[in-house]
Amino acid sequence: MPSLKEVKTKIGGVKKTSQITQAMNMVAAAKLRGAQQKxxxxxxxTEKFNAAMGSLSANMDSGxxxxxxxxxxxxxxxxxxxxDRGLCGSFNSNILKMTExxxxxxxxxxxxxxxxxxxxxxxxxxxxxxxxxxxxxDIMGNFQMFNARAIAQDAAANFLEGGSDAVSIIYGKFQSxxxxxxVEESLLPVQPVGxxxxxxxxxxDYIYEPSPTEIMDVLLPLYLNVMVYHAMLEVGASEQAARxxxxxxxxxACRDMISSLTLIYNKARQAxxxxxxxxxxxxxxxxxx
Amino acid sequence: MAEKLQLExxxxxxxxxxxxxxxxxxxxxxxxxxxxxxxAPFLSTIKTGVLSFRRDGNQELMMVSGGFCEVSKNKLTFLxxxxxxxxxxxxxxxxxxxxxxxxxxxxxxxxxxxINRVRAEAALQRALSRIKxxxxxxx
Numbered sequence: 001m002p003s004l005k006e007v008k009t010k011i012g013g014v015k016k017t018s019q020i021t022q023a024m025n026m027v028a029a030a031k032l033r034g035a036q037q038k039x040x041x042x043x044x045x046t047e048k049f050n051a052a053m054g055s056l057s058a059n060m061d062s063g064x065x066x067x068x069x070x071x072x073x074x075x076x077x078x079x080x081x082x083x084d085r086g087l088c089g090s091f092n093s094n095i096l097k098m099t100e101x102x103x104x105x106x107x108x109x110x111x112x113x114x115x116x117x118x119x120x121x122x123x124x125x126x127x128x129x130x131x132x133x134x135x136x137x138d139i140m141g142n143f144q145m146f147n148a149r150a151i152a153q154d155a156a157a158n159f160l161e162g163g164s165d166a167v168s169i170i171y172g173k174f175q176s177x178x179x180x181x182x183v184e185e186s187l188l189p190v191q192p193v194g195x196x197x198x199x200x201x202x203x204x205d206y207i208y209e210p211s212p213t214e215i216m217d218v219l220l221p222l223y224l225n226v227m228v229y230h231a232m233l234e235v236g237a238s239e240q241a242a243r244x245x246x247x248x249x250x251x252x253a254c255r256d257m258i259s260s261l262t263l264i265y266n267k268a269r270q271a272x273x274x275x276x277x278x279x280x281x282x283x284x285x286x287x288x289x
Numbered sequence: 290m291a292e293k294l295q296l297e298x299x300x301x302x303x304x305x306x307x308x309x310x311x312x313x314x315x316x317x318x319x320x321x322x323x324x325x326x327x328x329a330p331f332l333s334t335i336k337t338g339v340l341s342f343r344r345d346g347n348q349e350l351m352m353v354s355g356g357f358c359e360v361s362k363n364k365l366t367f368l369x370x371x372x373x374x375x376x377x378x379x380x381x382x383x384x385x386x387x388x389x390x391x392x393x394x395x396x397x398x399x400x401x402x403x404i405n406r407v408r409a410e411a412a413l414q415r416a417l418s419r420i421k422x423x424x425x426x427x428x
Contacts, residue, residue, distance in 0.1 A: 038302075040303075041301070041302050041303030042301050042302075042303075044299050044303065044304055045299050045300065045301050045303075045368060048299055048359075048366055048368055049368055052332065052357070052359050052368065055332075056332070145301045145370060206330045206331060206332050206361075207329055207330065207331045207332070208331075208332050208333070209317060209318055209319055209322075209331070209332070209333040209334075210318050210319065210333075210334070214318075214334075215332065215333075215334055215357065218334050218357065219357065222356075226301075229301060
């Protein structure tokens with residue numbers, strides 16, 4: 001049986017831990033609200049952007065744009081978006097596991113893989129793989145559109161120089177507060193948006209200034225920015241949601257531990273009292289003699 | 290009053306403006322262009338500059354930076370990276386940014402640094418547009 005003092009210290013320690021996890025839970029909840037707001041604010045932009053992209057690319061030959069050029073894929077680049085910080089359950093490790101599987105799959109197919117790591121966790125994990133071409137640690141805390149632009153421009157430049165023949169982006173999609181799923185989306189070469197619906201909506205009667213081709217030259221890099229920024233926003237919200245759940249679980253685990261420790265403490269205390277009583281009774285019996 | 294058209298300015302940080310206006314003048318790719326109601330469907334890229342529009346007889350200004358705009362069915366949508374209403378611009382900050390950009394530009398020119406020059410020029414454009422939008426709005 002552990003001593004009374006030991007158990008008492010342990011209960012104190014667990015209580016402190018639960019206070020911390022509870023505070024982290026509340027902080028994550030507040031940050032989640034902010035991250036979701038940011039996602040909400042961005043939605044009208046993406047919607048309108050995709051509509052315009054659709055109406056424009058519908059009546060255009062994708063072969064004439066270097067960023068849409070389909071090549072024989074020898075090198076594939078994966079942009080892995082993770083969070084900078086841990087303590088958010090299996091959120092990052094899910095993304096990393098999926099990335100690792102994809103790397104294995106592509107390498108088995110005889111393709112070369114290069115990595116771009118956004119967020120510290122991915123970089124730290126893949127450092128030993130020796131595949132990282134570029135990494136952007138410590139930007140997930142507070143990022144803006146221009147951070148996404150730097151990443152997108154770099155990836156696009158590398159693609160154009162032939163450093164990669166296809167680029168995918170892997171991130172944790174925010175489905176709900178409880179569910180965040182890692183997904184892979186193709187980034188380059190850019191796929192024509194829309195399909196039939198967009199083609200009908202386009203009607204082709206637009207006046208373009210400058211020419212449609214030149215507008216596409218502006219739009220395509222922008223499209224990449226939008227995609228990367230979107231992925232970063234999703235990861236930002238997912239990270240906080242995952243942390244919230246993880247910290248909630250930790251707090252309830254602490255509570256369970258405290259209650260079982262309290263039980264042990266009370267048992268030990270009672271055993272002590274019983275022992276003392278036995279001593280007193282035994283002493284009294286001996287005195288009666 | 291003549292027919293109106295719906296003006297919407299959307300940035301990655303959310304919609305900045307959405308209301309019915311009479312006329313819009315915007316910094317397009319090939320220079321300023323104006324849009325009235327019943328304009329033909331139109332799509333143009335936008336340069337960093339000053340967007341002005343007339344709402345209920347009042348001239349209002351807005352600073353916009355790079356993006357594009359779409360006109361269709363009496364609706365004018367601007368998708369830009371940043372947009373600020375004239376009255377909301379921090380002129381002191383813009384003035385400081387202008388000085389900074391000018392200094393960098395001078396440095397870049399003496400060192401032949403292309404990337405820095407492009408960035409400094411873009412920053413200068415933004416600062417000048419902000420100042421212009423703010424000052425004309427104040428009058």
